[in-house]
Amino acid sequence: MELEMKWLDQINEEIKNNGPTIAYEKEQWEKPSIYKVPSQVTELNKNAFKPQAISFGPYHYGEENLKLMEKHKHRALLHFLKRCGKPVELLFQRLNQVAKELKDSYKSLDPIWTNNTPKFIEMMILDGCFILEILKVNYESEILVDYDKNDHVFGEHGKLHLTPYIKRDMLILENQIPMTVLHILTKFETNVEEEDHRESLKEKIIKFLDPWPSRIIKNTSLFKTKIIRLGKCTHLLDLYRKSMIQENASHTTPSLRPPMRNLLNCEEPDEDYIIRSARELQEAGVRFKKSDSRSLKDVSFNRGVLRLPAVKLDDSTKYIFLNLIAFERLHVGAGNEVTSFICFMDTIIDTAQDVPFLSRSGILINALGNDKLVAKLFNSLAKEISMDRNGELDMVMTNMKYYCEKPWKSWRASLIQTYFRNPWAMVSLVAAFFLFALTIIQTIYTVGQFYQKDC
Known part of the structure; x- marks a missing residue:
């Protein structure tokens, strides 16, 4: 009874103090940008949200399988300070000035960090220096004089055997540090004002994390412009996501869109609004073409042509998309673009039979092995996620639906597929028409002769 009274008193006291206010609750939603993924999500893919080689930030700090990299973080700090020629005390002081902001970036931070600011700052410095050193040794060759070429982390040996795992861990939602660090x-290090080095840092990060390492940036000025347009980013995963959905400046979005329901569940679509698979779309006369850009927002449907961005599929694809989807799910205001794209792809890739239609068009670049694995990948990514029916993909799906409802489109597609894509079938069709024409002529001639005899 006493416990009940305490609870009642607490509620009455909070109401009396006019709490909680909208402004206070809004602040609690807006501050965090790094989250622990809920158990109902991690249960579906347990290994996708855990770092395999190195920890960044507090959530996985001290885990047994990640401790080995702590000494290399320490080495990175020493190299960093030696190159700067400045005392570590000054660095600590500068980060300590924003300690509260850094802590607020984490949702549900353990008391071991909230109550021990020096330890928290130490972790931020070590993790941040390691990231900067990794970026340097990959894109600034002169830095290699600081490390032996056979260094297992920062040398050529490390680039070959360890860097792929570090890249993976840099894109884990629970394994982030604020970009402020x-x-x-x-x-x-550089004595350059933040605004001057901000875009350069973004450029290095995107090039390092780019899943298309063979891509050559031919237009440097255009690339730098795209970097500037990314805007403020909270951490590496946020930066990577924005680079994936960034549109070209010339991209325009049609303004007219028929009203629809708010959400389309990927696993249980509305019976009146079923999106066909790629094979069925092709049978209905839809053609597939690769978009002009790699942006996941560059999806369009016009005059029977569905344009989609090229997507490279390899062993890293699944964990990258799962962490991007988790970030969109947990971070208020992040958007739903990646989630909607995956949901859309899941609707048109139902089985392995749908994959070749997209692969032949250069939309899917399959490094997984076979088409069955590709279908399984998208089907698994789309579990328990929903598409934003107020987004641009809603209009694309609506146009596809209306296009496929016209029966003559299917007849035309069937005719082309059956007769005009095979030269021998085309010859047979022409021959058949020729014989049919001769038969009609012969019939007319015979009937004409019959009436002439009667006359």
């Missing part, structure tokens, strides 16, 4: 460290 990297900006402060870069300014500390």
Whole structure:
């Protein structure tokens, strides 16, 4: 009874103090940008949200399988300070000035960090310096004089055998540090104002994490412009996501869109609004073409042509998309673009039979092995996620639906597929028409002769 009274008193006291206010609750939603993924999500893919080689930030700090990299973080800090020629105390002081902001970036931070600011700052410095050193040894060859070429982390040996795992861990949602840390460290090293080095840092990060390492940026000025348009980013995963959905400046979005329901569940679509698979779309006369850009938002449907961005599929694809989807799910205001794209792809890739239609068009670049694995990948990514029916993909699906409802489109597609894509079938068709024409002529001639005899 006493416990009940305490609870009642607490509620009455909070109401009396006019709490909680909208402004206070809004602040609680807006501050965090790094989250622990809920158990109902991690249960579906347990290994996708855990770092395999190195920890960044507090959530996985001290885990047994990640401890080995702590000494290399320490080495990175020593190299960083030696190159700067500045005392570590000054660096600590600068990060300590924003300690509260850094802590607020984490949702549900353990008391071991909230109550121990020096330890928290130490972790931020070590993790941030390691990231900057990894970026340097991959894109600034002169830095290699600081490390032996056979260094297992920062040398050529590390680039070959360890860097792929570090890249993977940099894109884990639970394994992030605020971008503020990297900006402060870069300014500390270069004495350049934050605004001047911010875009350069973004450029290095995107090039490092780019899943298309063979891509050559031919237009440097255009690339730098795209970097500037990314805007403020909270951490590496956020930066990577924005680079994936960034549209070209010339991209335009049609303004007219028929009203629809708010959400389309990927696993249980509305019976009146079923999106066909790629094979069925092709049978209905839809053609597939690769979009002009790699942006996941560059999806369009016009005059029977569905344009989709090229997507490279390999062993890293699944964990990258799962963490991007988790970030969109947990971070208020992040958007739903990646989730909607995956949901859309799941609707048109139902089985392995749908994959070749997209692969032949250069939309799917399959490094997984076979088409069955590709179908399984998209089907698994789309579990328990929903598409934003107020987004641009809603209009694309609506146009596809209306197009496929016209029966003559299917007849035309069937005719082309059956007779005009096979030269021998085309010859047979022409021959058949020729014989049919001769038969009609012969019939007319015979009937004409019959009437002439009667006359």
